[in-house]
Amino acid sequence: MKVPAVVLLILSSVHLVSTDSHSLSIMATFISGETQFPEITMAVLVNDVPVEYYDSDINKFVSRRHWRVNDSIQETDLRDYVVADIGNILQKSSHTLMKKYNHTQGVHVSQEFAACDLEDETLSRFFIMSAYDGEEKFQYDALSHIQNTLVPEFVWSKETSDIRKQIYANTYQPLCVKTLRRYLQEDKNTLLRKERPRVRVIQKTEPHSGRTQVSCVATGFYPRRVNVTLLRDDRPVPDRELTGGEVLPNGDGTYQLRRSLSVSEEELRERHRYTCTVSHLSVDNKLDVKPEAPADPVLISAVLIAVLVLTALIVTAIVLCRKRRHTGEEDEDWMMDRSIIVTLINCGVTIRDTEEVFH
Template sequence: MYRGGMMNWRKGRGSFPSWLLILVLLVLREIKAAYHKHEIKHIAVSTSQTLLDLIVVCLVDDIHWASYHKSSQQFVMKAAWMSEALGKNIIEDIQQSAVKNEEYYQLAIHSLIRNDSQPERNHTLQILLDCDLDGEIQLSSHIKYGLDGEDMLQLDGLEGQWIVLNPIAHSFRFKLEEPFWSEVRKNYIKRYCIEIMQKILWNSSITKNRPPEVYVSRQDFPNGTITLSCTATGFYPQSILLHWEKGTDGAIWGKESSSGTLPNSDDTFYLRISLEIQPGDPGTGYACVVEHSQLESPTLYFVPENSSKGNLWTVALSIVLAAILTISCFVIFTKWKKRKSESSKSHGQIWIRTTANDPVWEDGNAE
């Protein structure tokens, strides 16, 4: 009966539902079919007996979305929409888990420093956990333990084997391989790493892929060097490739520098690369090549030729004109001041003739 209803509905609507369904599926596929990474970083400071401090930082695609601090025992979200995306029950569960696990960090440090000659000194435990998604497919997960800046243990995948990176961690490895702790680890990765990342991605603008906005500029310097800059901003996802090309051979001679890919305030990313060209190179024919998942193909952005050079001449001419105007004003002011001084002097004295051939000055104010 349900099938017959669907058939009648399709006949009445024509082909519209078919292409609409295809369009929706394509949009969903575009949103999902992207690589994403969730990192959870734990930093604990403790003696063998007391946990002094604990900070947990969570990042999705290098965007900081939440953190936990032992001092407040609060799981703090970076944006209100994230709380709505996860829901009240999950947030309370995360916070209770963080408070409950405080004891675990102190036990881990105690196990790692059991042979330490100074057990009462402070130690810093670092745990890095990450998981990767390609659409709805979990690619991998990794856990690494570090103590006081040195790597201790590493695990790749849910079913992998712990790799000891420091001999003092052998006994702790056996503890981690116990069935109870193995099950705790798997549940933690599934619930707090994978499922939370999926909820954030599905309910936020972070999944809206954006192509980069690209700006190319050129600056000429008096010593003959030229600096070319290529800036890409406002793009998502994070993965992008920028490089310089010249003509058809693609040979580039110069000093390159990069800002590195940095996050913007709107969860998009920013990258700038610069190329310093040596004197003698006119700087013509250069292009910035940009490759990003939201661009159909690698796109060339050519550098404007001599644009900065014209600006340099304009600045230089402005400086010369300003100098001429300043000097002219100074000369005019000096002459005016001299004339004023002579005029004041002539008004304060009287010219008299005592004899026909003997002129003298006499103070006109004298009584």
């Protein structure tokens, strides 16, 4: 099973949406072959948030809105029809392509992705896509009724085209729009919230190559749509020079993104100015962040030396005091112990620490 294909289809539901629109999408996966997964799974997302789930083992839609207890799924009749229709399409297309490519063994994955976009309460886009083993095979714009297929077997006849038009217009479209509007109204505090990104520019040495990696890191933002650009002397670094760029989920419902540039020692000596600029719905203007100032090595060395000296004083005091306790001696060396204790206090050791040494 090629999991990355599933991820790519989910991501497309986000990146195809403009900043002023909202999208509801359904992603369905059919697996042929022996796996531990259900044969058919479906996920419904509003913008980028999973809200419903279905698989052929449980044979029903369940809510994925963990912020809403005892939630129920509405319009179950229409949903049941869509599930049956999508499942039938996936099985037929999978059988067709397995025969075409002579795939008689192994695990193979067919997927269908449908989404509707609302912009200012108006349906701005409604489309369907399908893929097989991670490769896109079919697209259909349900508003303009334009079909684009990479597989001749998927070209509709006139009769099939008329039937699909009616199904998409009379069932898929109204269900998609109604469901999206309801979710945006009922759960706007969750689905329409805005979390501001925290941005850093980090420079660190690559241990194996000796080069320096300059990374622009944005994290903690929601919604998922974000634009992160790394600038060199106020000019965007070409994408071909950068690594990363994939938006990844955090564990708290927000997202993160990292873009990195590998810089040679020669380039580093040229003292370029690197800046990270981030555009997001949560900020009015772009965020421009410069690299963090590197730590002063002289200061670090001074702190380490002070810590080592202080540790040595503590150990010395404890050893002398224990020796005095065992021998019972009370001579002039006691003044040395006491001076050590005074030194420790002046260096910031607590009274409790000094009491432990005395006793």
